[in-house]
Amino acid sequence: MIEVDATSEVIAIDVGGTFTKAARIDVRGVARSFAMVPTPVAEGPEAILELAVSLARSLETPNVIGVGVVVPGIVDSSKGVARYSANLGWRDWPLRDLMEERLLHRVNLGHDVMAAGETEMRTGAGIENGLVVVIGTGIASVTVLNGEVVKGAQGMAGELGHVVVRNQGALCRCGNRGCLEAYASTGALPLRFRDLGGGDADAESIVRELSSDSFAQEVWSQAIDCLATALAMVVSILDPGKIVIAGGLSLAGEALTTPLSASLNSKLLWRASPPIELSHYQQHAGVVGAAMQFYRTVGLNDFSTWSPGLKG
Ligand SMILES: [Zn+2]
Numbered sequence: 001m002i003e004v005d006a007t008s009e010v011i012a013i014d015v016g017g018t019f020t021k022a023a024r025i026d027v028r029g030v031a032r033s034f035a036m037v038p039t040p041v042a043e044g045p046e047a048i049l050e051l052a053v054s055l056a057r058s059l060e061t062p063n064v065i066g067v068g069v070v071v072p073g074i075v076d077s078s079k080g081v082a083r084y085s086a087n088l089g090w091r092d093w094p095l096r097d098l099m100e101e102r103l104l105h106r107v108n109l110g111h112d113v114m115a116a117g118e119t120e121m122r123t124g125a126g127i128e129n130g131l132v133v134v135i136g137t138g139i140a141s142v143t144v145l146n147g148e149v150v151k152g153a154q155g156m157a158g159e160l161g162h163v164v165v166r167n168q169g170a171l172c173r174c175g176n177r178g179c180l181e182a183y184a185s186t187g188a189l190p191l192r193f194r195d196l197g198g199g200d201a202d203a204e205s206i207v208r209e210l211s212s213d214s215f216a217q218e219v220w221s222q223a224i225d226c227l228a229t230a231l232a233m234v235v236s237i238l239d240p241g242k243i244v245i246a247g248g249l250s251l252a253g254e255a256l257t258t259p260l261s262a263s264l265n266s267k268l269l270w271r272a273s274p275p276i277e278l279s280h281y282q283q284h285a286g287v288v289g290a291a292m293q294f295y296r297t298v299g300l301n302d303f304s305t306w307s308p309g310l311k312g
Contacts, residue, residue, distance in 0.1 A: 004065065004300055005030055007067045008027075009025065009032075009061060010068055010295060012198050012287045013052050014115070014284075014287040015039060015052060015112070016112065016286070017041065017072060017138060020051055021034070021284065022127075023287050023291075025058070029123065031252060033058075034284075036103075039088070040087060045090040046079075049098055052069060052099060065163065065298065066294050066297075068208070069108070069110070069290060070087065070287075070289060071085060071110075072087055072138060073088065073112040076155075079096075082095045085252075106297075110289070113134045113286070114289070115285070115286050115290050115292070116281075117142025118149060118289045118292055120250070121144045121242050123264050123288070123292075126147075126236060127144045127242065129145060130244060130274075131143055132144070132150075133145075133246040134246045135248065136187075137187040139185050140158050140232070141160040144292055146153070162174050162181065164180075165178060165229045170182040170191075170192070176246075180270030184228040186249055189219055191217045191241040193206055198213065198216065201216075207255055227260055229267065232264060235268060235273065239274075243275070244276075245278055246285040251282060256278075261273065261276050
């Protein structure tokens, strides 16, 4: 049994489709030694494993009691297996055991968006009924109903990115056409921008050019409209109290939330829309959630004193 005391720390790693983030997070939720490095997606699962292991080693201290890792796609947390990720190119990858062998620490493997949802739900003021939407290389969501994360029959709830918002629309990585992810993710924005004739630009620079570039404006308003279409469906069915946007695209701030709120309002004329807020953790909700999930495996369950934001 792992003993937790006031000095305990957990190494938390969030393996994303573009960047891998890591930090050492103590029992009060204070993060130290935050690191963010590109994920070697093209080099395959072994290279991603090696990166996670070397990041964990670089964060080691005598106070570390374990490692929390979160990944995208389909994850079997109980068996510690990353079942499938279109972005990271693995199938049935026993990531937990592979990391435990190398690090000689207990490792907990979780789902990145579930972890981000838990972060928003359990820290600070928390969420009793709401929707957390994580927009990064892909798009996924977590529904919190009556204080519980909705997992679904196969643990696959929340694939908001693959809700079809345009009939016969742009090709998505899942093989379908017209998915939200093919229009509004940080992975899709550069593709749509290039298709329009805007040239090469990443999502960050597209947002930066919104005041002056008509291609950027067109791509952005299409992304906003698609997001609002998907959110209107969720609001109609689940009636969330608020919508929290996390992930890389949340860095766009009011350039995202202001038009998105207006567009959602325009699609829900028969009712008031829930407020749309930015995550206090922005793109760090996953890494904080990775630590939280590990602490939960050793009996720590109250995170109400963890304050929003990544400190240290
Ligand atoms: Zn799709």
